[in-house]
Amino acid sequence: MIAQASRLNHVEEYYFSTKLKEVRALQDSGKPIINLGVGSPDLQPPPQVMTALHQALLNPSAHQYQPYRGTNDFRKAIAEFYQNFYSVALDHETEILPLMGSKEGITHISMAFLNEGDEVLVPNPGYPTYASVSRLVGASTVLYNLNEETGWLPDFEELEKRDLSKVKLMWVNYPNMPTGAVAKKELFEQLYRFGKKHSILVVNDNPYSFILNEEPQSILKYCEDMDGVLELNSLSKSFNMSGWRIGMLCGSEKHINTVLKVKTNMDSGMFFPLQAGAAMALRLSPEWFSEQNKIYQRRKEEIVKLATALKCSFSEDQAGMFLWCKVPQGNTSEGFVEHLLKKYHIFAAPGFIFGSQGEGYIRFSLCASEENIIKACNRLTA
Template sequence: MITFANRLQTVQEYYFSKKLREVRQLAAEGNPIINMGIGSPDLQPPKSVLKAIQDSLTETGAHKYQSYQGLPEFRNAIANFYKNKYNVAVNPDSEILPLMGSKEGIMHISLAFLNEGDKVLIPNPGYPTYSSVTNLIGASPVFYNLDAGNEWQPNFEELEKLDLSNVKLMWINYPHMPTGARGLEETYKKLIAFGKKHHIIIVNDNPYSFILNEKPRSILQVEGAKDIALELNSLSKSFNMAGWRVGKLIGNSTFLKEVLKVKTQMDSGMFYGIQKGAIKALELENSWFSDQDKIYRKRQQLIFELADILECNYDKNATGMFVWAKLPNGKSSEGMVDDLLYNKNIFVAPGSIFGSQGEGYIRFSLCIPETQIKEAITRF
């Protein structure tokens, strides 16, 4: 009899993997499903980026294995991007590690720093992969609550009351998914001080900072941040390149060397052409982001109309590519999601999948054409 690894008992299949099968089945049966549950950009990458990857295909060595640390010109482009957009200086030779998507980085970082029995601070609500990977590693999640009353920022008084003796990592995610809350300068400063005090590595997952956000921030802007912090970033959302799987890990060179030990066991380098396209994306002017924002802003206004119909409350100043909406009292997240799916053929994400603090909320994606949002509105 074949038995499976015990670690699989600590996790379930990712919610969207399972639920989207149901959504696809309903669509296959002829139901006019409008999917506004997933944050997968539907817009095209920049034309110059597509041309760069096309032109690269015939270059000498384009189809060979590539360096685990990426092309030097790719790392230089990342360093220039951080300097120009965040005013953060990073060494392209030692403080940048390209990744095949930042989701990969969550696993790499966890494998590099965590032993069985270690603890990890994880936001509630937050990205479910933080806790799933923690469980797979054999470490223990310790959830810290975020709430609207505190602008979805960590409550440091509550954090200090926890037993932090075995905590090795703390995941943060600003601009925050799913709520769209901005990362505040004061929050970043407190996080760096907290990490240094308790010898906890602070990891900021930062893929949304250029979507509906006039003041992009990096935790590495804080003085001394590199001593204790790492930052994950990605081209998936900002440049409509989710399927390309281009991410990067920025920070302390000593930390990155350890993460590289893990990465070199799990892939054989990023495809040359994808790196060439990524370089071109990172060199784009700010007008690219403002043009994208015009599209997302129009969609956001329509989602607000839909949320109003459902008698939801929401933050009009939130950032990122989602609208986080609080349901009327007494309505459950998954109950509302199923009601919309089965009765209106509209799929949205239940807030409960992001943690107990997400119960009573639903999340709309802005990765859907205006025409479909308008169609959803007419169904009411």
């Protein structure tokens, strides 16, 4: 009998991979489940993007291997996007690396910079992939707690009290998932100084900056140099292209080349029409985001009604495509989610899956039609 690799001993299958099987089974049995748990946009990509994708299919070289660094035009589009929306100047030749989704980037960065025995600062609550990938490459996770009282921001006084000698990398994610907290420039400046002081590579995962967020920010804008920082970004949320698997990594030429060593041994370039469509998306006017946010704002208003009816507490000052809520006193996050699922056939994400600091909270997704959210509300009084 062949045993699994020891690196899997401390890694579980992703929660949504297993839980959604249960949800689908309930749906197959005739239960009218309304899924408010997953952040997969249900809206369509921009029509101009679809046109660009179709036209690129006719390019004579469309079906050949593509450059590992992505096409020149796609990298230029990323540089233009960062300049226009974040006021960050990037060299499209050396400081940008297209990715097959930013989740790929988390793995590639970890493989590129972490050795066995290194430590990684991981937010609690936070995206579970940060911790699981760290363990897969043999590094140890060091959780830094975020909490409601401090606005879900890092406590640097507490961090400075720790032994940071083995910490090589720090994951941050603002606008934050799952809490919706927004960072100001002061936080990014503080993160930059903290990383430089302790020789820690700070990586900001930034896929939510245009959703219900009036001031999109990039950590790269607030750094004297990019030697100590990297930023991941994605078209999945902002342009409704999650299934396309397109993201980007931005940073110094040195760091980009380090990650490229991993990437060139893991894939053979991204499908040309996908890059052509992505380049078109990144060149759209700000009006695209305004129209999308009108839809998300209406949905959020209905989710707020749902959460209020459930006697959950929350801050309405949240960015991104979720509403992070505290469950009524006396309930656990898992128990409350199971109650919603079994009694009302509504699925939400339990906070504990994002870390111990998420216990007592649930996350509602805005990736459902306004009609379905209203239908979910009506079930509470039926």
